[in-house]
Amino acid sequence: MIPIPGILIALATFPGVIVHEAAHMLFCKLRGVAIFQVCFFRVGNPAGYVVHEEIEDFSSAFLVAVGPFIVNTALCLLFCFPAIVPVRIFHQDDPVSWFLIWLGISIGMHAFPSNHDAKALWLQAKKRAGSLQPLALLAFPLVILIYAGNLLSIVWADYLYGLAVGFFLPEFLLNHLL
Amino acid sequence: MRASLTARAMGNMFSGAATVPPWRGVFVKRVRCAACGTDGTAREMYDAEGQALCPRCVEEAGRGKRVERMFDTTICARCGRDEGSRDLPRLGRLPFCEDCARAVRNVPYPGWLRYAFIALLMIVALDFVRNQRFFSAYAQVVRAGRDLKTGQLDAALTRFESAARAVPESADLAAEINFLKAIQLVQNDRSAEAVPLLRSYVEAYPGDPNAKQVLLQAEIGAAFEAGDYDAFLEKSQALAKQEPNDARAAAGVASAYACKYAAQGNEEFAAQARERLEAAGKLAPPADPDFEEYSQRIRYRLATREIISRTEYHRRFPNGWRPEDPR
Numbered sequence: 001m002i003p004i005p006g007i008l009i010a011l012a013t014f015p016g017v018i019v020h021e022a023a024h025m026l027f028c029k030l031r032g033v034a035i036f037q038v039c040f041f042r043v044g045n046p047a048g049y050v051v052h053e054e055i056e057d058f059s060s061a062f063l064v065a066v067g068p069f070i071v072n073t074a075l076c077l078l079f080c081f082p083a084i085v086p087v088r089i090f091h092q093d094d095p096v097s098w099f100l101i102w103l104g105i106s107i108g109m110h111a112f113p114s115n116h117d118a119k120a121l122w123l124q125a126k127k128r129a130g131s132l133q134p135l136a137l138l139a140f141p142l143v144i145l146i147y148a149g150n151l152l153s154i155v156w157a158d159y160l161y162g163l164a165v166g167f168f169l170p171e172f173l174l175n176h177l178l
Numbered sequence: 179m180r181a182s183l184t185a186r187a188m189g190n191m192f193s194g195a196a197t198v199p200p201w202r203g204v205f206v207k208r209v210r211c212a213a214c215g216t217d218g219t220a221r222e223m224y225d226a227e228g229q230a231l232c233p234r235c236v237e238e239a240g241r242g243k244r245v246e247r248m249f250d251t252t253i254c255a256r257c258g259r260d261e262g263s264r265d266l267p268r269l270g271r272l273p274f275c276e277d278c279a280r281a282v283r284n285v286p287y288p289g290w291l292r293y294a295f296i297a298l299l300m301i302v303a304l305d306f307v308r309n310q311r312f313f314s315a316y317a318q319v320v321r322a323g324r325d326l327k328t329g330q331l332d333a334a335l336t337r338f339e340s341a342a343r344a345v346p347e348s349a350d351l352a353a354e355i356n357f358l359k360a361i362q363l364v365q366n367d368r369s370a371e372a373v374p375l376l377r378s379y380v381e382a383y384p385g386d387p388n389a390k391q392v393l394l395q396a397e398i399g400a401a402f403e404a405g406d407y408d409a410f411l412e413k414s415q416a417l418a419k420q421e422p423n424d425a426r427a428a429a430g431v432a433s434a435y436a437c438k439y440a441a442q443g444n445e446e447f448a449a450q451a452r453e454r455l456e457a458a459g460k461l462a463p464p465a466d467p468d469f470e471e472y473s474q475r476i477r478y479r480l481a482t483r484e485i486i487s488r489t490e491y492h493r494r495f496p497n498g499w500r501p502e503d504p505r
Contacts, residue, residue, distance in 0.1 A: 029283075
């Protein structure tokens, strides 16, 4: 594995950062959470962020935290889908298809919520665990998965996730749907 | 990260955007510094874990404590509107006037993001339309794969040909069609015609072990059809060596010896054929109809010394041959 500075990865996959923050923002808007500041992309760490009010309602906190996972995964699949069959199955080199594949995988790579999102979710879940809320209980293994995913990003787990969703999932779905 | 950013954002809001109305000073909340006693507006002060500190004292007296900017609950944190003595409702920790509260709950996506997203969706939709022929071709390929699994070679070939019409530039599809045509030729006792098709397939896909095996089977068939029983035996032995646990491959060697016996009358070849056939029978699954049919053809050859094709054998003995049957 070749270590590449995070900023270069963020630059090469900037659409994913933008979609990640847009997804946080989308769920904030859907759940009526006040947004104080949004940065969709910048050259820095973090590459993007959404500053919102502290969320009291756990389901809203959950959705805002995992929003990028839902939205980025869905868009990764959507953007790669029309391009995968000609490129991967029929080996046709087509710039538009390759552009969509780059776009889709870039978006898929940034599907994992950040460690900060995981921490916020963890704190919220801890508060509610006593009441045995199913969503709160689900949050614990999810947080562990998020941390593991982010930790494994040093061995390109985020890229592999994007590749799996964008490059392999369309073929798997087609094989079972057709 | 978000907490620190929130604090930074709050700081920005307090220190930056607020335009102070001229009447503000009358109503603003005032706080006394816990360190030096200086009186100041709440917005100028810092909260060091419950202690109000002025900007001059915060460095020294706030060391080691969590320090945050204080805010005046009567002044909107976003637009700076002073509500006099009325405390504003809060969003999180911050006071917001009604207009600003509504605004931060409905922050719109920037135009560039919305337009870019719409443009990308249009590209995706157009690409779906543009690549529709690839999808329909792939649908045929997937269904052809299912046909092959159920042994429907002709139906699979038709589907592959339909896919190739949709994507004529695909060399893979053309090669697959040739491969299936070759298998069809082998099945119809026209192995010699299948050999060149399979050779070109193996050249194109040298890593495909299945194709190499099919080529070897076709070469065996071609040798049989040409009456070259030495080549038939040699290639059958090569296949049996490659597939030592395959009953049919082992029976192929018996078949070749049976041909040599039928052609030359040498009993040594007949003995070899019987020995190999018995060994093959031990490898075959019990009551395997395909193996039984193949064995009977070899036994027929040994009993009659007549070499006939599989098609001819089935024409003569549609229910299989028994030793008591006439020729």
